[in-house]
Amino acid sequence: MSNNVGEFLNGRDTISTKDAKVYATINGQIIGLIDCNKFTAKLEKNKEDIQVLGSHWKRKKVTSIEGTGTLGGYIISSNWLKYALPYIQGGKDLYFEITLTIEDKTSRAGKQTIHLGEVNLDDIPIADFESDDGVMEWESDFTFEEFDLVSAFDGFDL
Numbered sequence: 001m002s003n004n005v006g007e008f009l010n011g012r013d014t015i016s017t018k019d020a021k022v023y024a025t026i027n028g029q030i031i032g033l034i035d036c037n038k039f040t041a042k043l044e045k046n047k048e049d050i051q052v053l054g055s056h057w058k059r060k061k062v063t064s065i066e067g068t069g070t071l072g073g074y075i076i077s078s079n080w081l082k083y084a085l086p087y088i089q090g091g092k093d094l095y096f097e098i099t100l101t102i103e104d105k106t107s108r109a110g111k112q113t114i115h116l117g118e119v120n121l122d123d124i125p126i127a128d129f130e131s132d133d134g135v136m137e138w139e140s141d142f143t144f145e146e147f148d149l150v151s152a153f154d155g156f157d158l
Contacts, residue, residue, distance in 0.1 A: 001082070013108050019105075021071075031079075032060055033071075035074045035075070035077070037137070043147065044065065045065055064141065068143055080121075083124075099116075100116075108156070117144065117147075
């Protein structure tokens with residue numbers, strides 16, 4: 001479905017973040033991250049400065065990219081601690097995959113699915129206690145080394 005973009009954005013075509021689903025593939029097992037309440041991922045460019053004679057502009061050259069993000073959720077199991085144990089005990093570190101899909105049925109944007117590979121958490125949640133009213137939550141930054149746009153939003157051609 002391809003639509004021409006109108007003069008103004010129709011509010012219904014924005015995408016509700018409540019419609020996102022995040023899955024991790026760990027040791028070949030697909031796990032729905034039902035405890036996830038925050039997910040961000042981005043590609044960061046490394047740019048080197050390039051200066052040339054005859055111009056006052058400092059120019060830039062992209063020389064590499066880095067995948068980074070943040071994953072957060074509610075602590076409802078000990079899974080992340082269990083995944084950390086092999087490395088803590090002198091074994092291998094955990095690298096896994098994440099697949100995320102978002103489709104807001106009200107929006108005409110369509111559906112998007114992204115796959116991230118070689119995901120590695122920067123830290124492992126252990127506990128989060130406070131004396132106020134609240135629930136246990138965790139958050140960790142991560143890196144990834146593979147990216148694939150499995151399916152793109154197809155509702156609008158810009």
